[in-house]
Amino acid sequence: MKKISIYDTTLRDGTQADEINLSSPDKIRIALKLDELGVDYIEGGWPGSNKTDRAFFAEIKKHQLNHSKIAAFGSTHAAKNNAENDKNLNMLIDAAPDVVTLFGKTWDLHVREALRVPLERNLELIHDSLAYLRPKFSEIFYDAEHFFDGYKANRDYALATLKKAHEAGADVLVLCDTNGGTMPQEISDIIADLKKELGDARFGIHTHNDSEMAVANSIQAVLQGAEQIQGTINGYGERCGNANLCSIIPNLELKFDGQYQCLPEGKLQQLTTISNFVSETCNLRPFLRQPYVGRSAFAHKGGVHVSAVMRNALTYEHIVPEGVGNHQRILLSDLSGRSNILFMAKKYGYDLDKNDSAVLDLLTEIKERESIGYEYSSAEASFELMFFRAMGWSKQYFKLMNFSVMDAMRKNGEAFIEATVRLKVGGKIEHTAASGMGQVNSLDQALRKALYPFYPCLKEMRLDDFKVRVLSGTTRDTGGTASNVRVLIESADKDSRWTTVGVSYDVIHASWEALVDSVNYKLFKDDPKKWPSKAD
Incomplete structure (x- = not known):
């Protein structure tokens, strides 16, 4: 079984989503939950960019984490400075995280248009920044920003940036699909080429979801040998979001016959709870149809589906929901058959026959009510009251x-x-x-x-x-x-x-x-x- 390191960047990259604003206490609460889940690295933020992140790094030291390491994020030093007197690099050191992740420019377009320095100078920035930090931390990761776009535009230069980072002592070279436009086959072909050029290097993957490929691209990178995956809970992030760890983790652990381990034993069952906790802390409604952890991920509405699921859940469920901390739901609607009523009756403690008059009366009432706008797939409490009235409950509280x-x-x-x-x-x-x-x-x-x-x-x-x-x-x-x-x-x-x-x-x-x-x-x-x- 191969261990895949999970690097969570919800507290940094995830907060770049336009609906998310987290205070330092919010970030602490999420970090403690991520530690409970057992992710390997928690990226707390960029100390050099704002006070909230600096407060997080000061506060998190007061908490005892059982599994996760805290990572701080930063950039290569400013072109006008050297590494030793660069303010942002020294603020990374002052924050005293367990791990540092440094990003640098890979795409020659960005070097010319964003940094506005010669290509050779950018190579110096990458090497010197990492070499300065290397003796001060047990682990250093290098995020190669826009790597795949850079590779496709100028392969030789993109490779040269990675080689400089590798020479300077980066433990993992993280390949970033920053614009989110790369396809899975491209990921596969490019990483295969890198392994030939940098055979002894360790690779990670950091993808964005602008083409709805972030999860697929992350898994494809693992299949090509990547050892670290960077992503966020629920896929939160800028534009269309980052790679969704709530999909990547169960996919790797459950879909490859035990070849990969992402979380400590027994922790996968906490995934749904953690997903909902992060949503609530971010003040966002959970996405109902999110795979694995969404409330509707194992919900069944059509009568034919429900009838089959009652005999064998595998007929319409690709995994056992409890494996990720979720559960099966049977919905009531005008699409319902008697199987839906029988399932709900059993849930309430009644073993009814499908030809019971109460079952037929309930089914008729549901269909009539939903034809004028009632929705019982969401309003299960209203259905439960209606069910017990059909069973003979007549008590009026007022x-x-x-x-x-x-x-x-x-x-x-x-x-x-x-x-x-x-x-x-x-x-x-x-x-x-x-x-x-x-x-x-x-x-x-x-x-x-x-x-x-x-x-x-x-x-x-x-x-x-x-x-x-x-x-x-x-x-x-x-x-x-x-x-x-x-x-x-x-x-x-x-x-x-x-x-x-x-x-x-x-x-x-x-x-x-x-x-x-x-x-x-x-x-x-x-x-x-x-x-x-x-x-x-």
Whole structure:
């Protein structure tokens, strides 16, 4: 089994994505999680470029890492300086990382147009910078920026830059597809040529995803002998992103009959959790359809698929989801067959027959509801409530008598919104009013105000997300503004997270429906006396 070093650059290259801004504490939290995952190197940033990165290198020393080494990133020294008096090189030394990665120019176009120095001077910059740092660190990596474009433009010069880095003591020559336009066969052919020219050198790969080839190119480089892969969690990075380690790692570990090891034994099962953690810390929604770690990666919707998966998951799943910390999901929709209902029933503790009248009634109701805009593949909590009602559950935690919402504008231009709710709960009529930040928030506040005395557990429930979508194909005679709307509300408490749905031509009514389902689901799942229980 060959060990492939995983070099994570989420904290440096990943933060160049236009939606990502990480504070130094954010970067520390991600670094500690990457250490738990067992990546070999964590690139913390460029000390010479900003205060946030310098703060990271100072703070990370206070934490004991169990596996990963911390790498600092920098460039070859400025052409007007020598290596010894170059500020950026000396800031790398002052940051005191475990490892240094230095990048230099490989493409003669960049030497002439960006650096604006003679080609020979660039070779000196590469050699002298690495030679200066070499005695000060146990490992030094050289990132050959724009290597593949440089090779195709001027093979001899690109090779000369690598040879200078190799002579100066770089442990790994990292070949960068910086513009992301190289094809896998080119990667293969070029690395084969390099091995002839630099037979004793060790190679790494750093690819970008502008041609949707970053993962494929990284794997192709490994097949040609590359020992280190640089990439980011979830493929975050500038433009179209960097090579996605959440795809590269499982591909190498699971698809090549045990030839490659990227993470310590048993760590691959943490991949989905780490992927979601990084997304949340970056304040980004996880990509549902991301291979291996996405919520939809092992989701099945069509009835034929579900029927087969229930017999043997391998019929429609290329790996066991738990191998990467994910899990199988069965979705409910107008494409559903009885197999979908039976699978969900089993999940809730009911072993139903496919000809059970409740199964047929549920399937009919799902199809009718989805024809007007309901979406149960996302709103599993609303489906669960509907399922248990079909099984005979009839308990009502509260009954709506009426609600109203007043939305007004004051003289000073400020909005004033107030919701009034009348409920029957615990044998009493509760009439409450509340104002909030918007109509739905006001309704939520008024509803909670009425229910808190009877159900204190609702105080630990929160609404995390609210989505509204106008549904095409449901427009009434009065025009497009009378289309049905679908509202999805994502709620959470200290233990779990759930999503509910509401549909109406009125966004407030749709929101109320989703909101009531959300509250009912919280009360239902926490109710020790609900009937029927899963064991009945």
